[in-house]
Each structure stands twice: as structure tokens, then as C-alpha cells.
Amino acid sequence: MNEHAQATGYNFAYLDEQTKRMIRRAILKGIAIPGYQVPFASREMPMPYGWGTGGVQVTAAILGPDDVLKVIDQGSDDTTNAVSIRKFFARTAGVATTTKTVEATVIQTRHRVPETALRSDQVLVYQVPIPEPLRYLEPRETETRKLHALGEYGLMHVKLYEDIARHGHVATTYAYPVEVAGRYVMDPSPVPKFDNPKIDDCEALQLFGAGREKRIYAVPPHTKVRSLDFEDHPFRVQTFKDPCALCAAEGVYLDEVVLDDRGGRMFVCSDTDYCEERREAGHRGHLAGDDPLSPVGRGRVAEGDRVREEHKSDSASPSPRPSPHRGEGEEALP
């Protein structure tokens, strides 16, 4: 049997219609109150918590037969998580899937926002491990809800203060807290803070689903999303010393790829689709060969192997937080 053949006996997109209605109501409420975490009756999904059960439920609720689905895991279209979820919806909903950002109408993501700017006819669905930005500062759920309700976010700045006091700069590099539409403080899921500016005033609708924590929240198109900071320590994104080794792209988020056991490494686009597109368009990094999709020298680095050493286990495991990105350059300090 063809593994992409549609499975029988399941409702369209796996979840039953009543469940999808329930999730859609939560999504609508989330859109109406940008950044507010809407509780919802998260279902058991045929995958473990931490693998994107929240994102999958949101995707299942908004997916239509004409949609084209793209799934990214750490920017890559071909790691275990991304492949499995894509296959899951290909089988249970029979929708078309793609790896190209421009072709997709629904993009489910883990840890990255695509480099290609999103359009108003696209929806970005984030898989969120821990939706509560105040979680590690205030352990009581009753208290964090109260803090959100009263808009008391001084605590969030205490965390940033501690970062600066300890490291000389804000050392939070992912899940960097943002203020949405001037009201709720939100955890943008563990995307690198590099992606925070892309969440601001985005053309596309952005939905966030946390399955284990049973929360859905949303950022409607063209919503003001501001990363928290201090006046004398303004928000900055990561910068990289060198362009992508394969496609020479600058101003994009790079992953470190270990090439051998003698310290050889290269930095390549974390967004694989973006990187491929650029190479097809003729851009060449210093490690790219003549064949548009083949890096030279050490044989082809298969797309499936393009997982950074320290992320190998991460991409195949339910770890909710990415390990620190060693490839990040130092941030410029005032």
C-alpha cells in the first residue's frame, strides 16, 4: 500500500467535527483577544506530547480540502517531526503537501518563522511547548492568570534585568517575550528571537497551539508585536559573521553543520526551502559546488543529514526547548 494513500475510517483531518468546532471557537476567541491564552479541551493525538499535538489540532481544525500544507521543524522540511506530520495530514485529510513556502496555504511550524515573507492568504500554525511566558517566574497558574488579567508584567522585566545583571546583555535568545497589541505579554513559542520582528505586523494569520498545556492563542494579521526590552538595552536580533555557506544569503538565521571530526563546520540557512530556492536561482556560497543542490568536496550532504550535531537528538525528540545555537554570532552591545 502506498504510504501516502488516504487512510479510511477517519473523519477528514482526523478529528471529529464537534472537536474541530470547539477548537475553531477557541481560535476565534484567540483572534478576538490577540495574545490571550484561550483554554481548550485538548484531545489525545496519535503522537506524544511535545511533538506538536497542539499545532496538529489547530491545523486539523482549520484545514480544508483545497489547502496546501507545509510543515517545518527547526526550519527544515525533512526532519522526523515535519515528515510525520505532513504524512499524517496527507493520509487523514488527503490534502496536497509542499515544502515550498510560497505554495503553502497552511504552514505548521516548530521553532522557526520562514524567511520568505508570508502573505495574507496564508496561516502560520506554531507548535508551542510552554505557552505561559511567566511560567518560570511565577509557578502558580492562578497567579499568572491574575497577572495577565491585571496587566502586571513587571516580573517579565525582572527576568530581563537578571539577564543583563548576569551576562551584560539580555541572554534570552529564544521564546523571547513579546507584548501583543499593547496588552497581553505572549511567549512566541521557542522561535529564535531573530524571528520576533517577523511576527510583528505580519500579513498572515498566526495561530499558536499548546496541546499538553491546553491553550490556543493568536496574532491576527497586521498586529503590533513588540519585543520587551529596556530603554538603555534595546531589543536586538542575532547577527552572523558569515553568509550561508551554500547560498550566500545574509540577514537570515543560520544553523551550524559539523562536517568532520576535526573541527570542520559550516553555517547554512536554517530555512531549507529558502536556501534551495536561492541556489536554484544561482546564488552560490563558498562551499556550494556547480550542481545547484549539491555542496562540493565531501560528497553531497543529504538534506536529511542537515541536522546540526547538537540538534540531532532534538529534532527527533520531544524536547520542548532547543539547545543554544552555537552558530550565533555575538550581539553587538552598546
Next chain:
Amino acid sequence: MTSPLLTARGLAKNYGPRAACADVSLDLYEGEVLAIVGESGSGKSTLLGLLATETSPDAGEVHYRFRDDEVRDLLTLGEAERRLLMRTDWGFIRQDATQGLRMPVSAGGNVGERLMAVGARHYGNIRATAEDWLARVEIDPGRIDDSPKTFSGGMRQRLQIARNLVTQPRLVFMDEPTSGLDVSVQARLLDLIRTLVAELGLAVVIVTHDLAVARLLSHRMMVMKGGRVIETGLTDQVLDDPREPYTQLLVSSVLAA
């Protein structure tokens, strides 16, 4: 004569059939230190919780005069307003410093928290203020980045004081601030509190079982027994010439050094 800062009338709180606090009324004026003394279980801490609106009373009311001179009933205050009041105009020094401090956060962060909560967003200024306050409570500003976990009991209490006073409150509640400290540290802490109270013109409600603390700090005192106030008056008057038999017992049971 200005009107009192804090007024309580007929405060009562029951825990089941047991009355923890019954029919307590008091007036507190600006710059005045009121001590509440009594044995363990006499309802001192319950009364403090009622005054600070941390516990809701079964009967009675608490009025507070705000900075704009408007007197308002604290029990009808909205949650947001009440919390704003607590972190700006009020302070609360706990007996157990680990409850009053944010232990995983550095000393500077602890002092700066209230500033950030009321909207301070300039790291340099927050830090300068924190350093200034650490110096005022006799903590080496060089320890600004140390965790309070590494501080001694006395230092933690001083840090708690700095954390509470940084927003220049007008009224501070203190629940046994010196218990559990050795006498020399106690003496320095009391000295510090007395200086700050005089300098800043704070109104203080201090709960203590230690009559020496009451004598040193307070202008007026209330003696509680079984949830009721049995005697009130000027501190030296109550301590030197106690009227009630229970107060006489309390005063006479202090060991002379």
C-alpha cells in the same frame, strides 16, 4: 489636625467557630508607629492581614487616605487598584524573609522589582536606585548581583526593607521583623528601621511578641489577647504602668538582662 491615614472599625475574623480577631478598631496617623503585642495565637498576625487587606474580614471596615487625600473603603477597592496600592504606597515586611523576597532573583532584581512593576524601563536607573537602597540598608552594593540565598538572616531582612521602601511607601506593615535574629543583629536592624522611619516619616504597623522591640520602635501600642484588644495607649504608658492584669503579666514576664 489631619485625618488618620488608616482607620479600622469593628474588624472581625472567624476561623470556623473560633474568633481569631473580634471587634478591633484603630486609627493610624502619618508618621506614627503602632505596635501590636500579645502572646502567640492572640490574633496579631490575623489583624495585620486584615489591615493589609490580605485576608477579608467577616465584619468591619478599613479606610485608607490616598495620596490625593481621598478616603476610600479598601474592601470595596478593585483588585487592580488594591494591588497597585500594595506595591506603591504600602510595604509589607514578613517574618520569614524567604516569603517576602524573590529568592532565585539577585538582590538588585529584588529591589528593582517594584520599580519595574510601576513602569521603570531604564536598566541603568533601576540599578543605580537599587545600589543606593542597598547602601542605605547597609548591604555592600558590591553584592548587588548576589542571590539572597547567599545572604545571612539579618541581611535578608534588610534587603526586604530596601525592596519595600524603594517606591517610597507611606505605610509599612511589619510582621515580627526581628524574630529569629541574634540580639546584636536585632539591635542593628531595629536601629536601621528607626532611622528610616524617622527619615521617611513612615507610618508603621508592627506586630511583635517582643516588648523590647515595641518599646524601641513604637509610639503607641495595642495589647491583644484571644483576638480582642484589651489595652491601648502610649508605649511607655502601657509598658511602665500597665492597667490590665494580662498586660501586667506580660510586662513582668520580660527577663531583665
